[in-house]
Amino acid sequence: MPRTRRPVVPGWFDQDAADFRLLGTQCRDCGAVFFPREDAFCRNPACGGSALDEVPLSRRGTVWSYTDGRYRPPAPYVSDPDTAWQPYTLVAVELAAERMVVLGQAAPGVTVADLAVGAEVELVPGVLNEDAEHVWTTWRWRPVEAS
Numbered sequence: 001m002p003r004t005r006r007p008v009v010p011g012w013f014d015q016d017a018a019d020f021r022l023l024g025t026q027c028r029d030c031g032a033v034f035f036p037r038e039d040a041f042c043r044n045p046a047c048g049g050s051a052l053d054e055v056p057l058s059r060r061g062t063v064w065s066y067t068d069g070r071y072r073p074p075a076p077y078v079s080d081p082d083t084a085w086q087p088y089t090l091v092a093v094e095l096a097a098e099r100m101v102v103l104g105q106a107a108p109g110v111t112v113a114d115l116a117v118g119a120e121v122e123l124v125p126g127v128l129n130e131d132a133e134h135v136w137t138t139w140r141w142r143p144v145e146a147s
């Protein structure tokens with residue numbers, strides 16, 4: 001039976017979009033942008049707005065910070081204790097237009113040796129985990145090759 005592709009968090013991105021972006025929301029009154037998305041009310045304390053529109057966020061940004069995970073986190077982190085632990089790389093990225101910092105894992109194969117604070121990265125679709133019924137999709141950050 002084929003597995004179903006599902007976003008790990010519904011509404012945070014469109015896993016099938018040709019122009020893959022994280023989805024935030026923007027206040028109609030003051031223009032503040034939120035990610036994770038805020039759909040109930042504007043969190044700007046100087047604004048009483050409650051109308052927020054979904055907006056695609058910048059696809060590129062710069063590395064604000066980064067690190068790697070070299071040990072197996074405890075549950076509820078999902079991993080197979082019978083397999084060797086594979087380190088993963090976490091990147092905090094300041095989005096180009098929004099100037100907000102979004103955390104995410106680096107694309108497969110990208111290590112801390114490939115990253116530097118201030119380096120340009122781009123958002124790419126990725127897979128967080130797979131089980132018998134689902135492929136859980138997510139976003140990843142990948143260094144932009146110097147042209």
Ligand SMILES: [Zn+2]
Binds near residue numbers: 044048
């Ligand atoms: Zn507002």
